[in-house]
Amino acid sequence: MGWGNIYRRRAKVFTLALIIYIDYKALQKREKFIKKSKSEALWKKAHERNAKRVFNLMVELEGLWVKLGQYLSSRADVLPSAFISNLKQLQDSLPPRPLEEVCHTIEKELGKSTKELFLDFDENPLATASIAQVHRATLIDGQKVVVKVQHEDIKKIILEDLKDAKSHC
Known part of the structure; x- marks a missing residue:
């Protein structure tokens, strides 16, 4: 992950911030010409729309x-409730990584394929979080286990984000 990627990430954040700013500013201007009862509904929709964008x-x-x-x-x-409800999904409902990526990470880290390590490996994760996901599996000896697999390149991503944050301080 080089400087180009860091700048792309920054550009995405800046672009989204600008879109949200313009969205709210436009609503603020529009609010002068509408009834208060309609205004609340429009603000609620704007919060929902922008919360989804941020999520x-x-x-x-x-x-x-x-x-x-x-x-x-x-x-x-x-934050408005729309942001809270959308961002709460980040607690435990992140999209899972593809099984191929998970298997590749296991093979890279342990030197053996999932077929060599497990009798059974559940392709549907129990949970997916910001840095890893968890799968049920059965070892070759029959022991049931839970396997936590760190997302590929997550260490690089976090280190680059920390460098980026440090450069803004």
């Missing part, structure tokens, strides 16, 4: 962005 970008960017979203989901004192 989708955090899922795409992964790493520390997901951690930030998890933290923000606990801040009902700061």
Whole structure:
């Protein structure tokens, strides 16, 4: 992950911030010409729309962005409820990584394929989080286990995000 990728990530964040700013500013201007009863509904829709945008970008960017979203989901004192409900999905409902990626990571880390290590490996994860996902499996000796597989390249992503954050301080 080089500088080009860091700048692409920054550009995505900046672009989304600009879109959200323009969305809210336009609604603020429009509000002058509509009834208060309609205004509340429009603000609620804007919050929902922008919360989805933020959620989708955090899922795409992964790493520390997901951690930030998890933290923000606990801040009902700061954010509208639409943001809280959308960002709460980051607690335990992240999209799973493809099975091929999971198997590749296991083989890279352990030097053997899942077929060599397990009698059975459940392709549907029990949970997916910001840095890893968890699968049920049965070892060759029959012992049932849970396998936590770190997402590919997550270490690089987090380190780059930390460098990026440090450069802004």
